[in-house]
Amino acid sequence: MTDHGWMAAEASPDDRFSVRRYGDRALLVEVAGPPAVTALRTALEAAPLAGQVDLVPAAGTVLVVLDRPPTDADVTALRRISPDPRPPDVAAPLIELPVVFDGPDLDEVAVLSGRPVRDLVQALTGAELTVAFGGFSPGFGYLTGLPEELRVPRRATPRTRVPAGSVGLAGPYAGAYPQESPGGWQLVGRTDAVLFDVDRDPPALLRPGIRVRFREVR
Amino acid sequence: MLTVLAAGPLTTVQDRGRPGWAEIGVTRSGAADRAAADLANRLVGNDPSAAVLEVTAGGLRIRAERTLLVAVTGAPAPVTVDGRPAPFDGPLTLTPGQVLGLGLPPVGLRSYLAVRGGIDVPTVLGSRSTDTLSGLGPAPLASGDRLPVGRLAADEPVVDVAAVGVPSSRPVLGVLPGPRRDWLAPAAWTTLTREPWTVTADSNRVGLRLSGPALDRARTDELPSEGLVPGAVQVPPDGAPVLFLADHPVTGGYPVLAVVRTADLPAAAQLRPGDVVRFRPVG
Numbered sequence: 001m002t003d004h005g006w007m008a009a010e011a012s013p014d015d016r017f018s019v020r021r022y023g024d025r026a027l028l029v030e031v032a033g034p035p036a037v038t039a040l041r042t043a044l045e046a047a048p049l050a051g052q053v054d055l056v057p058a059a060g061t062v063l064v065v066l067d068r069p070p071t072d073a074d075v076t077a078l079r080r081i082s083p084d085p086r087p088p089d090v091a092a093p094l095i096e097l098p099v100v101f102d103g104p105d106l107d108e109v110a111v112l113s114g115r116p117v118r119d120l121v122q123a124l125t126g127a128e129l130t131v132a133f134g135g136f137s138p139g140f141g142y143l144t145g146l147p148e149e150l151r152v153p154r155r156a157t158p159r160t161r162v163p164a165g166s167v168g169l170a171g172p173y174a175g176a177y178p179q180e181s182p183g184g185w186q187l188v189g190r191t192d193a194v195l196f197d198v199d200r201d202p203p204a205l206l207r208p209g210i211r212v213r214f215r216e217v218r
Numbered sequence: 219m220l221t222v223l224a225a226g227p228l229t230t231v232q233d234r235g236r237p238g239w240a241e242i243g244v245t246r247s248g249a250a251d252r253a254a255a256d257l258a259n260r261l262v263g264n265d266p267s268a269a270v271l272e273v274t275a276g277g278l279r280i281r282a283e284r285t286l287l288v289a290v291t292g293a294p295a296p297v298t299v300d301g302r303p304a305p306f307d308g309p310l311t312l313t314p315g316q317v318l319g320l321g322l323p324p325v326g327l328r329s330y331l332a333v334r335g336g337i338d339v340p341t342v343l344g345s346r347s348t349d350t351l352s353g354l355g356p357a358p359l360a361s362g363d364r365l366p367v368g369r370l371a372a373d374e375p376v377v378d379v380a381a382v383g384v385p386s387s388r389p390v391l392g393v394l395p396g397p398r399r400d401w402l403a404p405a406a407w408t409t410l411t412r413e414p415w416t417v418t419a420d421s422n423r424v425g426l427r428l429s430g431p432a433l434d435r436a437r438t439d440e441l442p443s444e445g446l447v448p449g450a451v452q453v454p455p456d457g458a459p460v461l462f463l464a465d466h467p468v469t470g471g472y473p474v475l476a477v478v479r480t481a482d483l484p485a486a487a488q489l490r491p492g493d494v495v496r497f498r499p500v501g
Contacts, residue, residue: 020397023477026447028397041241056240056445058469063445065240134243135443135469138352141242179352196242198342198354204242 019075026065029078034132034144037062041133041208043081049074057133057208059142092130094211097176099125099167101216103187105155109169112152112186121216123147124188129174129212134204139178139196141206146174158184165190167214174214176206189214219283219366220333223317225359226277230423231337232330232464233269236345236354240445240468247349250423250464250487251328254292257382258332261289261309263375268336268368269346271359273329275490276322278359280331282312286367287334287375293326293488294384307382309375326385326488334375338368350423351465385488391478392500393451398473401441402453403434406475410451410459411497419491425462426489432457433475443469449478449486451497463487 017036020028031037041057049064056063064070064078101121103109110117127150131141146169154170159182162168166177168185177183178195195205206212222229232255235248249255255270271278276295289309290297297304298319304310312318320329339346339356348355359365399407415428433453446452446469450462454472461478462470463486478486479500489495 021394022397022445022474023394023447023449024479026445028444053237054240054246056468058444059442061442061444063240063447065237065445065447134241135445135467136243138239138243138354202242203239203343208241 017079019078021070022063024069025067026063027070027074027078029062029064031060031062033060037133038130038209040081049077056135058135059133092209092211094128094213095205096213096215097167097191097193098217099189099191099214100218101189103167103189105168105186106188109150109152109186109188113149115149120150120188123150124174125214125216127213129214131206131208131210131212132173133208134206136175137177137179137181139204139206140175141204141208141210141212143174143206143212144172146172152186154184155186158182162187163190165192165195167191178204219364220286221281221283222359222361222363222365223279223281224277224361225363226273226275226320228274229278229359230272230274230348230350231269231339231356231359231365232272232347233267233336233345235347235464236343236349239343243352243468244343244354245349245351245464245466245468246448247345247347247351247355247465249330249347251292251330251484253484254328255330255332257307258289258291258330259336261291261307261375262287262332262334263371263373264332264334264336265370265372268332268370269339270333271331271337273320273331275327276320276329278331279317279319281317282314283364284314284367286312288312288318289332290320290329291332291382292329292385293323295323295329296321325387327490328487333367334371336368336370338366338370349465351467385485387490387493388495389482389485389489389493390496390498391482391486393476393478393497394500396451396474396476397444398441399475401435401437401473402475403436406433406453409433410476411499414494414496415459417489417491417493417495421489421491423463423465425460425466426486426495428459428461428495430458433459435473437473441471441473443471446470446474447477449480449483450474451476451478461486
């Protein structure tokens with residue numbers, strides 16, 4: 001055991017994921033991408049580690065927070081989980097998000113994706129998206145499943161104020177802002193769906209695993 | 219019921235926070251110095267889940283509207299009742315109309331006021347804590363607020379005074395290597411654990427910003443955002459580390475060089491601007 005990262009250097013036997021120590025209450029599991037993140041998150045929700053208090057799925061990692069120091073047995077247990085993406089869960093709820101496509105960056109995104117605005121809107125409403133993870137702010141979901149040609153870079157200069165309900169694109173993700181906040185995503189539209197409500201159960205509309213379609217409204 | 223006559227620079231309601239919501243972007247929050255908040259609850263015989271007041275840099279004055287058993291812990295703010303000195307770190311009875319005041323603590327930053335029964339504001343996602351980052355939970359206290367007292371009292375309190383040390387303005391915090399130590403230059407860990415770090419003025423419940431020698435990156439590409447924990451020492455591009463506290467963002471996109479051990483988080487939460495902290499590698 002070295003003085004740091006004693007698990008960091010150890011990849012899984014088949015190099016599919018590694019487990020990193022993260023202080024004295026957490027382990028960070030590194031996987032190949034969003035589908036493997038989903039597989040790992042689903043497995044840990046169904047069969048939590050002893051003392052598991054929180055899970056933080058992200059783009060290529062799942063942070064497992066415990067109420068006790070992690071042990072070698074936890075690492076072994078995490079390695080036994082198959083990070084193989086399962087077939088899409090057809091039982092996962094499908095949410096239709098009503099979107100008015102009049103965002104300030106709509107024209108620029110059309111140019112960047114090499115198609116007229118009408119075709120862009122059709123491509124966006126035709127895609128079946130999945131919430132891969134959250135984390136930016138309460139109720140924000142990173143939606144994966146965009147067609148390759150709709151992947152556009154973030155704005156060079158982030159906006160200091162993005163209104164609540166704005167629908168945007170950035171890299172491989174689409175998303176909708178539950179609260180007004182700063183943001184660098186390319187804004188293509190807006191939704192009046194209530195994305196986050198602490199008095200609702202569940203409070204977040206876009207939770208990891210949920211399938212989403214944009215439905216155009218005018 | 220108690221009435222807030224003065225709220226000081228920042229007083230919030232805090233309990234043990236809202237764990238379990240990270241995947242929808244909600245951070246844990248809760249008392250920044252959990253040990254002091256737990257002690258305050260114990261001194262008045264509260265259930266550990268009872269909400270207390272977290273008083274930043276003193277300045278709080280409250281009036282009891284009925285007989286209340288209270289205790290003040292954490293940063294040793296001078297306690298007064300109707301202007302006369304009163305005990306710290308021990309239970310104290312206020313009769314109706316009496317005014318409890320907290321002065322500026324000589325060391326430390328956050329004092330905790332527990333009331334037997336707990337502060338009974340409505341829960342949000344299972345907690346009464348104010349999350350200053352997302353705005354979840356009750357607004358910070360303002361003068362004129364009236365706070366109900368709940369029924370989260372457990373056993374009759376048995377402790378008269380707690381023997382705890384006062385916070386240090388020059389603490390040494392134990393750190394474990396972070397998950398992305400390899401993203402920083404090899405010297406970064408040594409620099410972090412050998413040099414003194416000064417807490418800067420733009421520190422808050424989200425985190426402490428530290429000033430010291432720059433910590434250089436080994437990799438300059440973009441790290442995809444990943445989960446954070448309280449105590450994570452993250453190094454942004456400017457090389458000045460941030461030590462995250464209770465209201466840390468759920469995820470962050472800069473490498474975490476080190477993680478303060480859980481036992482030393484209370485000491486970190488008591489640091490105020492100008493204090494000097496050192497980090498010592500542990501197990």
